[in-house]
Each structure stands twice: as C-alpha cells, then as structure tokens.
Amino acid sequence: MVTRTRFDDSDCPVARSVDAIGDWWSLLIVRDAFDGSRRFGEFQRSLGVAKNILTARLRALVAGGVLESVPASDGSAYREYVLTPKGKALFPVIVALRQWGEEHFFAAGEPHSQLVDRRQGHDLRALEVRAADGRRLDPDDTVVRYVSETSA
Amino acid sequence: MVTRTRFDDSDCPVARSVDAIGDWWSLLIVRDAFDGSRRFGEFQRSLGVAKNILTARLRALVAGGVLESVPASDGSAYREYVLTPKGKALFPVIVALRQWGEEHFFAAGEPHSQLVDRRQGHDLRALEVRAADGRRLDPDDTVVRYVSETSA
DNA sequence: GCTTTTGGTAGCATGTTGCAACCAGACAGT
DNA sequence: ACTGTCTGGTTGCAACATGCTACCAAAAGC
Numbered sequence: 001m002v003t004r005t006r007f008d009d010s011d012c013p014v015a016r017s018v019d020a021i022g023d024w025w026s027l028l029i030v031r032d033a034f035d036g037s038r039r040f041g042e043f044q045r046s047l048g049v050a051k052n053i054l055t056a057r058l059r060a061l062v063a064g065g066v067l068e069s070v071p072a073s074d075g076s077a078y079r080e081y082v083l084t085p086k087g088k089a090l091f092p093v094i095v096a097l098r099q100w101g102e103e104h105f106f107a108a109g110e111p112h113s114q115l116v117d118r119r120q121g122h123d124l125r126a127l128e129v130r131a132a133d134g135r136r137l138d139p140d141d142t143v144v145r146y147v148s149e150t151s152a
Numbered sequence: 153m154v155t156r157t158r159f160d161d162s163d164c165p166v167a168r169s170v171d172a173i174g175d176w177w178s179l180l181i182v183r184d185a186f187d188g189s190r191r192f193g194e195f196q197r198s199l200g201v202a203k204n205i206l207t208a209r210l211r212a213l214v215a216g217g218v219l220e221s222v223p224a225s226d227g228s229a230y231r232e233y234v235l236t237p238k239g240k241a242l243f244p245v246i247v248a249l250r251q252w253g254e255e256h257f258f259a260a261g262e263p264h265s266q267l268v269d270r271r272q273g274h275d276l277r278a279l280e281v282r283a284a285d286g287r288r289l290d291p292d293d294t295v296v297r298y299v300s301e302t303s304a
Numbered sequence: 305g306c307t308t309t310t311g312g313t314a315g316c317a318t319g320t321t322g323c324a325a326c327c328a329g330a331c332a333g334t
Numbered sequence: 335a336c337t338g339t340c341t342g343g344t345t346g347c348a349a350c351a352t353g354c355t356a357c358c359a360a361a362a363g364c
Contacts, residue, residue: 005200005201007176007180008257011263011264011265012183012250012253012264012265013249013250013251013252013253013254013257013258013264013265014179014180014183014246014249014250014253015180015183015253016253016257016258017249017250017252017253017257018176018179018180018249019176020253020256020257023176024159024170024171024175027166027170028159028166028167028170031164031166031167034291034294034296035296048157049157065256083291086256088290088291089252089255089256090252091281091290091291092244092248092251092252092279092280092281093245093248093249093252094166095248095281096244096245096247096248096279097165097166097169097170097245098164098165098166098169099165099244100165100169100241100242100244100245101164101165101166101167101168101169101172102165103241104172104217104238104241105160105165105168105169105172106165106168111163111298111299112163112164112165112299113163113164113165113296113297113298113299114296114297114298114299115294115295115296115297116294116295116296116297117283117284117287117289117293117294118292118293118294118295119283119293120283120284120285121297122283122284122285123284124281124282124283124284124289124294125282125283125284125286127244127248127279127280127281128244128279129243129244129247129276129279130276130277131269131271131272131274131276131277132269132272132274132275132276132277133272133274134277135269137269137276138240138243139186139235139240139243140270141269141270141271142186142267142268142269142270142276143267143268143270144186144187144265144266144267144268145265145266145267145268145273146263146265146266147263147264147265147266
C-alpha cells in the first residue's frame with residue numbers, strides 16, 4: 001500500500017513527535033491554541049484553513065491527547081478545544097520555531113507577531129540547550145546514543 | 153490552483169519556519185545531519201525514504217539555506233550535505249521535539265535513541281522558556297503581540 | 305575493462321489536500 | 335412557534351504529493 005510513511009514505531013523520539021503532530025496545520029492549530037483560540041470558528045478564521053481539514057486535524061489532535069474537547073465555557077451548547085498538559089508541553093517547540101523564524105525569515109524592521117512576557121511586555125530570551133550541569137551546548141557538543149535498556 | 157497552502161508571507165514566524173522546513177522528512181533529514189550524516193546514501197539508509205523524495209528534499213533544504221552541498225570531504229568526487237549556520241540554528245527545535253517525544257511517547261524503560269552531552273554522556277537538561285530577566289515562563293505567562301513597526 | 309557502489313531520474317498507483325457546495329443543530333428576534 | 339442567521343461541521347471532486355519499483359549514468363574499486 002502507498003500510505004504516507006509512519007514513524008510511530010521509530011526508536012527516535014523526534015520521529016514519534018513528528019508523527020504525532022501529523023502535519024503543519026496541526027502545529028499552527030496548537031500555536032493558535034497557545035494564543036487563546038478555543039472555538040472551531042476562531043481557528044478557522046485565524047488560519048484560513050478549509051473546514052474539512054480543520055475538522056480532521058482537531059479530531060486527530062484530540063485523539064492524540066494534545067487537545068481536549070470540553071463541552072462549554074460561555075454557557076452555549078458548543079464545544080471548545082483546549083490544550084491538555086501534553087499539548088502545553090509543546091510550548092518549547094513552538095517557541096523554538098518562532099525564534100528560528102524571527103531570526104532567519106524577517107528583514108530587520110519587518111513587522112511580525114511577537115511572543116512577549118505578559119508581565120513586562122518584553123521579548124523572550126533565546127532558548128538555550130544545556131547539559132545536566134548547566135553548560136551551554138552546541139550541536140557539536142552532543143551525540144546521539146542508542147539505548148537498548150534504561151539503566152535507571 | 154490546488155497547491156498546498158504556503159505560509160511564507162505570514163506575519164507569524166512560526167508559520168514561516170514551518171513553511172521553510174517543508175515537510176517532516178526534511179526535519180528528520182536535519183536531525184540526521186545533526187547526528188553526523190552527510191552523504192546521500194547515509195540519509196537514505198537511515199531514513200528509509202524513497203530516493204526521489206530524498207533528492208527533492210535535499211534540494212529544497214539546500215535552496216532554503218538549511219543545508220549546503222559541499223563538493224567533497226574524503227577526496228571522492230561525490231557531494232556531501234552539511235548544515236549551514238542557519239541549519240544549525242534549528243538545534244533547539246530538534247531538541248524540543250525530542251524531549252516532547254521522550255516524555256510522551258515512550259513507556260518507562262522503552263529503548264530509544266538519546267541525545268547526550270558528548271563530554272559526560274549525560275542526558276540533557278529540559279529546555280526552559282525564560283523571560284528577558286530570566287524568570288521561567290509558562291504558556292500562560294506569555295502573550296502574542298502584533299507589531300506593526302519595530303521600535304528598535 | 306568489468307563490476308559494484310553512489311547518487312540519482314522516470315513512471316505509475318494511491319493518498320492527501322484544498323475548494324466549494326451543502327446541511328443540521330443552536331441562537332436570536334418577534 | 336417561526337424565521338433567519340451563525341456555528342460547526344460533512345460530502346464530492348479535482349489536483350497535487352508521496353511512495354514504490356525499475357532504470358541509469360558516473361565514479362570507485364579491482
């Protein structure tokens with residue numbers, strides 16, 4: 001069969017994450033969820049995505065435990081989609097993508113949406129990869145190891 | 153026309169990043185590049201991706217400035233693909249996805265590849281989103297602001 | 305010079321995406 | 335209760351992307 005390749009059984013966590021998110025729309029839905037969107041219509045207007053796609057993605061995200069469909073919120077009989085703890089754990093991923101995009105895809109002074117500290121309105125600090133002892137690590141300072149058993 | 157929707161003119165850096173990476177294969181190619189893969193065949197064997205897809209993705213990543221095609225390295229006449237500085241800047245994105253995957257898609261004790269500090273062999277510290285002044289920030293502590301002009 | 309490896313290209317079947325049209329249940333006004 | 339509108343979808347179709355297999359040319363190896 002010629003299905004899109006799945007990575008859900010890969011031994012690499014990156015691959016499983018990628019597989020769980022599903023596609024780019026899903027990531028932008030999550031981004032909007034962090035930004036406060038909750039209703040189908042909000043996502044739809046914000047993203048400009050076709051409604052069937054949005055339906056499928058929301059369903060997949062709910063099935064994957066990233067979003068949760070809660071019955072109400074303002075008293076109406078409609079449903080809303082909110083991030084689960086697992087979904088909120090994607091925050092660093094979104095922030096990392098945002099910072100990469102800000103750095104490399106915008107001309108100086110070009111307007112763009114910005115994620116700021118709510119309390120002070122300042123831009124965030126750049127993400128830093130650190131070792132267990134706190135040293136900053138560059139890609140070259142790390143190596144991938146294949147663990148057959150955890151020796152916890 | 154019914155092409156895949158592009159986000160390269162979005163005002164959201166997350167969307168532009170997503171658009172620049174292109175698809176999941178590209179991200180896994182970048183992951184492998186961080187892991188030391190350089191040659192076409194290395195990527196192909198590691199990922200199990202069809203060669204035409206790999207060709208297209210490598211080309212796109214080179215065009216996007218994420219990878220660079222350098223003429224040699226071991227004296228042979230073949231080409232190799234190495235990360236540009238822009239590509240290396242994706243490191244936090246990969247690490248964030250890896251940590252999310254490790255946390256949510258592996259049973260305790262289930263074997264998986266692990267990214268460790270080369271010097272000490274320890275697991276990395278979890279990424280933390282921080283404000284300019286160093287406070288740790290949760291998603292709720294941040295807000296997206298649309299900036300029409302930079303007041304730099 | 306012959307074989308193997310490397311790094312692709314070409315063609316085809318199928319899956320996925322995107323658009324537009326349609327539709328049912330909630331909500332609001334009267 | 336009746337009507338119109340908004341919300342939140344579903345359905346069908348056409349185009350595009352993905353994945354597989356087969357094929358191929360240049361470089362390496364012998």
